[in-house]
Amino acid sequence: MLDWVERELAGHRLRVGDRLPGERALAEELGISRAAVREGLRVLEVLGLLRSGVGSGPGAGTVVVAEPALAIGAALRMHLASEHLRTDDVVQTRVLLEGWAARNARADAPQLDDARALLGQMDEAGLAAPLFLDRDAAFHVAIAGATGNPLVSAMMASLRESIRDYTLALTERLPDWERTADRLRAEHRAILAAIEAGRRDEAAELITAHITGYYEEAAAS
Incomplete structure (x- = not known):
């Protein structure tokens, strides 16, 4: 079949x-x-x-249909559950993939409109951590989509979905989630501004620091 x-x-x-x-x-x-x-x-x-x-x-x-993210996400979840893949491996892959995506995102891509709208949604007062992180993930997927490469977009969506529970669990280790959320909001806006202005290398550096900073902060807490 x-x-x-x-x-x-x-x-x-x-x-x-x-x-x-x-x-x-x-x-x-x-x-x-x-x-x-x-x-x-x-x-x-x-x-x-x-x-x-x-x-x-x-x-x-x-x-x-064509929804490759479903297959990639399911495979990643299973391999993470079996500990064949470590979460650190996925995070490192995120850094590589997202750095490339930020550097190659098109400033005129319609997905950046979605990213901008998500930033506004993340500004809602009293937003719970799970909902914030879902919108955060969607923001990063929108940046990947702005490259015009459907495989990069599918891989990004799969990576974020596969580590959703792990990323959410890290919020419980942070000393002050609201302060961290404010920092993430500012970093999101800086990343988007760099992409829209065509500052490709800066955008890649900002998104790399943004990803690693969150995990390092949680690990140090």
Whole structure:
């Protein structure tokens, strides 16, 4: 089942937005059981290649989509849980990836409008740490999206999602979360300003210091 979908995509007989035949038709075409088809569809949905809709309306059926962050994120979470990957490894990868993203983000990219809006949302009074960090993560994903590279954007989203719980747990070790949040807000604005002004190296340096500073502050507490 998985091999068939891969061949169809590679041969351009299936494209994003296309609807797959029903389970019975697929089972007959591939010469496998409907149970095997169903299991294959579930795997491909986890991999971010398919989306299943129930019912009989226009959203029903199994549709080809492109959401690679789902697959990367699921794999990272599993490897982190098994301790095959250490959180430090993910953080180091973040530094490398985000430094490149900040240096290569386009100043006219529409994703920067999203980043600016998220900064405003992070300014809300009394914002709880989990919600702040979710918007913080979305800000960094928007910067990655501004590079125009969909793989970088997917990897960024996956990395942030995979360490969400770890990053949130670090807030409990900080001596003064509100003070830290104020510092993060200021750093976010400086990063965005550097990108919009075309100061590429400065943007990369700022985002690197921003990422490492948070983890170093938590580790020292």
